[in-house]
Amino acid sequence: MRNYSKQREVIVEVLRSTDTHPTVQWVYEKCREKLPKISLGTVYRNLTELKKDGDVLELSVGDGFQHYDGDVKEHMHFYCHNCGTILDCEMPKNNLKDFLQNKLNCEVNLSGYVFSGLCSSCINLNG
Amino acid sequence: MRNYSKQREVIVEVLRSTDTHPTVQWVYEKCREKLPKISLGTVYRNLTELKKDGDVLELSVGDGFQHYDGDVKEHMHFYCHNCGTILDCEMPKNNLKDFLQNKLNCEVNLSGYVFSGLCSSCINLNG
DNA sequence: GTAAAAAGTAGTAACGATTACTATTTTGAG
DNA sequence: CTCAAAATAGTAATCGTTACTACTTTTTAC
Numbered sequence: 001m002r003n004y005s006k007q008r009e010v011i012v013e014v015l016r017s018t019d020t021h022p023t024v025q026w027v028y029e030k031c032r033e034k035l036p037k038i039s040l041g042t043v044y045r046n047l048t049e050l051k052k053d054g055d056v057l058e059l060s061v062g063d064g065f066q067h068y069d070g071d072v073k074e075h076m077h078f079y080c081h082n083c084g085t086i087l088d089c090e091m092p093k094n095n096l097k098d099f100l101q102n103k104l105n106c107e108v109n110l111s112g113y114v115f116s117g118l119c120s121s122c123i124n125l126n127g
Numbered sequence: 128m129r130n131y132s133k134q135r136e137v138i139v140e141v142l143r144s145t146d147t148h149p150t151v152q153w154v155y156e157k158c159r160e161k162l163p164k165i166s167l168g169t170v171y172r173n174l175t176e177l178k179k180d181g182d183v184l185e186l187s188v189g190d191g192f193q194h195y196d197g198d199v200k201e202h203m204h205f206y207c208h209n210c211g212t213i214l215d216c217e218m219p220k221n222n223l224k225d226f227l228q229n230k231l232n233c234e235v236n237l238s239g240y241v242f243s244g245l246c247s248s249c250i251n252l253n254g
Numbered sequence: 255g256t257a258a259a260a261a262g263t264a265g266t267a268a269c270g271a272t273t274a275c276t277a278t279t280t281t282g283a284g
Numbered sequence: 285c286t287c288a289a290a291a292t293a294g295t296a297a298t299c300g301t302t303a304c305t306a307c308t309t310t311t312t313a314c
Contacts, residue, residue: 004310005262024300039264044301046262062187064272064300131281132291151271166293171272173291191271191301 008046010034015056015070021077021086023065061086135173137161142183142197148204148213150192188213 014030015022022030028043047068050056057069061079067086069077076089141157142149149157155170174195177183184196188206194213196204203216 007263037264039266041265041302041304042263048302058189060187060189062185062193066189066300134292164293166295168273168275168294169292193271 005046007031007035007038007042008050010038011043011046012050012055012070015068017070019071019088021059021067021069023067025065027068059086132173134158134162134165134169135177137165138170138173139177139182139197142195144197146198146215148186148194148196150194152192154195186213 010031011027013034014027020026024040024043024047027047028038028040031038031043047056047058051058051068054072057072059067059069059077061067061077063079063084071088078087078089079085080087137158138154140161141154147153151167151170151174154174155165155167158165158170174183174185178185178195181199184199186194186196186204188194188204190211198215205214205216206212207214
């Protein structure tokens with residue numbers, strides 16, 4: 001990975017250090033704890049470069065924000081449309097809906113593009 | 128379906144008459160062919176209402192636009208990140224990746240949220 | 255080492271899809 | 285018909301993202 005600027009290093013570090021699939025704004029704020037003068041544009045530009053190079057993954061869940069994932073091995077995500085949590089999910093090998101239902105303990109709604117529904121804690125809150 | 132305004136009727140008609148998963152702008156322009164004075168805000172508001180009522184589906188593919196689908200039976204979509212085409216796809220019953228590969232004749236990339244990759248015509252163009 | 259070229263950055267302005275707002279029109283119950 | 289509630293057209297505002305500019309850092313060539 002070509003990584004010669006301190007800013008890019010920090011951005012990658014921040015992404016690698018979480019499994020929360022953060023927004024650009026969150027990454028920016030975390031970076032500023034280490035580099036108080038880093039600019040938002042730099043975060044955007046580097047994330048775009050890193051995505052292009054295959055070093056990070058960009059996720060669109062439909063909440064109006066792009067999300068980023070420092071884990072680039074092939075896997076899926078589940079988005080809870082109630083609390084906004086994004087969960088990692090291994091590739092299913094068999095019936096997808098049953099798989100997700102058992103694996104994540106979620107009410108999966110496969111309509112549309114995105115795996116989304118209610119995560120287990122939101123089910124408990126609403127039930 | 129509660130549908131008493133002419134505008135909402137036309138919006139639904141437009142969505143039902145295509146399988147292209149259009150953007151709001153496209154719906155707006157189609158509606159203006161029938162109702163030249165319809166406003167963009169009306170299209171947005173009605174699409175939001177229709178979505179809330181379960182009469183249309185909203186799709187986020189990550190291209191910066193919301194897309195809408197008048198077909199609300201449970202099904203999936205495949206998004207070609209080269210040409211932007213959105214294809215319908217029945218619920219797979221078995222191994223998902225193999226299924227999509229065979230069914231759509233696409234190079235599927237399941238990383239991230241969205242089924243996306245190259246559609247068959249884009250594979251031919253690039254190969 | 256040094257100088258010029260190339261790439262990256264901070265800060266700010268601009269963009270554009272979406273949402274909010276307002277005055278006006280349409281709808282529907284009594 | 286009448287009047288309140290709901291919808292609309294048109295426009296302004298919002299805000300995540302992108303573009304731009306002057307400046308700094310890194311790389312390359314000598």
